[in-house]
């Protein structure tokens with residue numbers, strides 16, 4: 001297959017490396033499985049990657065296979081890159097998705113995005129017509145309705161995928177040919193790709209787990225204990241599921257890779273940028289300091305308010321996400337967030 005990956009951050013680079021690799025062997029000299037192009041927005045970063053054959057800014061220490069084509073630029077060179085691809089993968093944060101989809105309008109190749117989150121509400125849109133930030137598949141409806149597209153999601157740290165460590169992902173789309181293209185592109189000896197047609201559930205899971213990972217990072221940074229962490233993860237899964245069901249998702253998706261799977265990984269794995277934000281806030285850093293020290297996007301910081309707004313609009317209770325928003329907005333201190341959650345009235349576990 002010919003595959004173009006648009007965005008040379010940590011995750012786009014890792015998946016590009018993975019798609020080139022034909023076997024479990026990490027030898028850069030092995031024959032490539034697919035013809036893969038990695039497109040970088042930043043000219044200086046592109047030049048550096050071409051010179052060093054490493055993405056030192058976003059995925060240091062991982063050699064780029066010789067057959068991986070490194071490219072950049074816009075205008076006709078961008079159009080030429082897209083002209084004859086079998087799959088186009090958008091590897092930007094959700095903030096860049098709308099612009100990318102608009103540039104891809106009219107293409108017939110399947111398109112997939114990797115971002116997990118809700119788009120921030122658009123500043124120039126009247127409150128009355130579109131008050132909430134959107135999930136990625138909702139952005140597609142607004143920006144490029146004719147594209148056949150979907151999401152590649154699930155529990156996956158870029159560094160582990162680039163190293164060829166065993167990982168399972170989920171290819172989500174209402175279009176079977178998009179799911180099939182993602183499986184054909186990425187399923188291999190070290191990466192299993194499952195298909196799911198519940199894109200709403202997969203995207204709610206991927207977005208909300210980032211907010212919950214901030215909460216568990218905070219919990220662990222405050223040394224509240226393993227009981228507290230297990231409680232946060234479990235009750236977090238409940239509130240994620242409630243929002244998903246209200247948005248039209250299927251319940252089973254939340255016990256799958258993009259629900260429980262990604263929540264466990266991100267809430268407990270120190271490679272998570274969202275968890276790191278919680279850990280740094282617990283140390284007394286300001287949100288600005290925590291975000292600046294990461295150097296990578298932590299989507300939960302940007303979408304927590306939208307998660308809560310959409311839940312409130314649907315009458316869905318999300319107390320953990322609400323506490324994260326109050327904390328990120330500086331309305332409460334970490335210890336007060338804990339007190340607010342523990343001080344809630346008794347409730348039935350199942351409602």
Ligand SMILES: NC(=O)c1ccc[n+]([C@@H]2O[C@H](COP(=O)([O-])OP(=O)(O)OC[C@H]3O[C@@H](n4cnc5c(N)ncnc54)[C@H](O)[C@@H]3O)[C@@H](O)[C@H]2O)c1
Pocket residue numbers: 007008009010011012041042058091092093094095096097099114115116117156157158159295296297299
């Ligand atoms: N890193 C991971 O392990 C991982 C795994 C799964 C999913 N994701 C998701 O993938 C998305 C990208 O994450 P990442 O880790 O690669 O981020 P990153 O911070 O490592 O890199 C982001 C990349 O996107 C580019 N970019 C930023 N804004 C852009 C815009 N408006 N238009 C075009 N390009 C833009 C940057 O130049 C950079 O190359 C996020 O939504 C993240 O939640 C990441």
Ligand SMILES: O=P(O)(O)OC[C@H](O)CO
Pocket residue numbers: 116154155156157210213262265266271272273274275297298299
């Ligand atoms: O580093 P995070 O917190 O953005 O998480 C990365 C992936 O989404 C984990 O699946």
